[in-house]
Amino acid sequence: MIEKKEIGLGTKAIWGGEEEGHPYRATQTPIVASAAYGYQDIDHWYDVALGEAPGFIYSRMSNPTVETLEAKICSLENAESAVAFSTGMAAISSALYTFLQNGSRVVSTKDSYGGTNKVFEEFLPRMGVDVVLCETHSHEQIEAEIAKGCDVLYLETPTNPTLKIVDIKRLAAAARKVGAIVMADNTFATPLNQNPLALGVDIVIHSATKFLSGHADAMGGLVCGAEPLMAKVRHYREINGASLDPFSAYLIIRGIKTLALRVRQQQVSAQAISEFLLTEPMVDAVNYPGLPNHNNHKIACEQMHGFGAMVSFVLAGGMETVTRLLPQLRYAHCAGNLGAVETIYGPARTTSHVENTLEERQALGISEGLVRISVGIEDTEDLISDLKQAFEFVRNASCR
Numbered sequence: 001m002i003e004k005k006e007i008g009l010g011t012k013a014i015w016g017g018e019e020e021g022h023p024y025r026a027t028q029t030p031i032v033a034s035a036a037y038g039y040q041d042i043d044h045w046y047d048v049a050l051g052e053a054p055g056f057i058y059s060r061m062s063n064p065t066v067e068t069l070e071a072k073i074c075s076l077e078n079a080e081s082a083v084a085f086s087t088g089m090a091a092i093s094s095a096l097y098t099f100l101q102n103g104s105r106v107v108s109t110k111d112s113y114g115g116t117n118k119v120f121e122e123f124l125p126r127m128g129v130d131v132v133l134c135e136t137h138s139h140e141q142i143e144a145e146i147a148k149g150c151d152v153l154y155l156e157t158p159t160n161p162t163l164k165i166v167d168i169k170r171l172a173a174a175a176r177k178v179g180a181i182v183m184a185d186n187t188f189a190t191p192l193n194q195n196p197l198a199l200g201v202d203i204v205i206h207s208a209t210k211f212l213s214g215h216a217d218a219m220g221g222l223v224c225g226a227e228p229l230m231a232k233v234r235h236y237r238e239i240n241g242a243s244l245d246p247f248s249a250y251l252i253i254r255g256i257k258t259l260a261l262r263v264r265q266q267q268v269s270a271q272a273i274s275e276f277l278l279t280e281p282m283v284d285a286v287n288y289p290g291l292p293n294h295n296n297h298k299i300a301c302e303q304m305h306g307f308g309a310m311v312s313f314v315l316a317g318g319m320e321t322v323t324r325l326l327p328q329l330r331y332a333h334c335a336g337n338l339g340a341v342e343t344i345y346g347p348a349r350t351t352s353h354v355e356n357t358l359e360e361r362q363a364l365g366i367s368e369g370l371v372r373i374s375v376g377i378e379d380t381e382d383l384i385s386d387l388k389q390a391f392e393f394v395r396n397a398s399c400r
């Protein structure tokens with residue numbers, strides 16, 4: 001076994017979960033496309049079914065390709081155990097439903113991924129769960145709500161799409177005092193930049209669709225943490241059935257191999273693009289935790305190793321300017337996705353908060369002029385000159 005703590009993330013991304021090699025001496029993870037696994041010896045079969053002997057029974061429960069991915073995320077996040085899901089939202093909702101029931105209380109923040117916000121606002125209350133969503137910036141309010149009683153504290157930092165930062169260590173410590181389970185969505189930061197388990201979080205969640213897969217060609221979700229917690233999450237998945245298929249697991253494994261290379265390049269460009277946007281007169285505000293004027297830059301420096309590839313900015317003139325600027329970009333998809341090798345632009349209305357109404361977005365303080373950039377791996381200079389020409393075009397068009 002490779003000593004997990006002493007090697008870098010780039011090395012873990014390659015070898016994590018694959019230290020022992022694969023069947024047939026394959027150098028790549030085989031895709032095991034089998035729904036079930038056969039046994040001649042009924043006693044052996046029964047032992048495997050009971051979990052008393054190693055092996056596989058049925059791919060909703062476990063699958064060799066999916067297990068390799070689970071082992072890889074354990075390596076990246078220094079987790080004991082992991083459970084893979086069909087999508088990020090399946091991972092998030094399953095983790096919440098595993099630990100919440102009628103009468104439970106969950107504390108989180110107003111800023112979270114749109115789908116997660118819907119689980120909090122629409123589905124959990126229906127189950128009789130008391131949901132408290134605090135102002136994301138108010139650590140005092142979050143701590144006060146935790147102290148009133150809390151079964152699960154759910155964090156997401158940096159937030160989508162406004163890139164707010166919450167202090168993981170401080171809030172996890174408050175939750176620990178009342179015996180709450182702490183969950184954190186680490187999708188935006190990626191394991192390269194932030195390891196919430198080391199900051200006191202119990203359960204780390206990823207939408208593997210994003211930076212982990214990295215190529216916008218597969219969907220998946222991952223949940224990781226200590227085995228006693230993961231055993232419960234795994235049981236929930238086995239019964240409720242949002243398991244990951246082995247083809248997607250393979251693509252995510254392949255994507256993860258270049259995670260460190262991709263994100264290192266992406267965040268160099270993200271910093272440069274943020275600094276450029278600060279100088280652009282048509283931009284009212286720039287959100288990037290790597291900017292010294294970001295209001296939680298100091299916390300970001302303490303808990304992150306890098307500031308990530310997500311940037312957002314507010315265009316003067318709102319949606320009207322957005323609709324004129326975005327079509328001018330040459331090296332960008334306008335799409336509701338992030339974390340890919342291509343740069344992707346999108347307004348909150350059609351991306352992070354597509355699930356929300358205009359009124360809901362306004363209540364969350366998400367301006368209609370807000371544009372999110374998922375910075376790709378193109379050359380930094382090309383991305384900046386692309387933005388420059390798009391701004392020039394809009395400026396000239398409005399003078400005419």
Ligand SMILES: *Cc1c(COP(=O)(O)O)cnc(C)c1O
Binds near residue numbers: 221
């Ligand atoms: C995309 C995303 C999700 C949901 O993941 P899916 O794979 O689309 O279900 C959850 N959290 C964050 C931060 C995301 O960006």
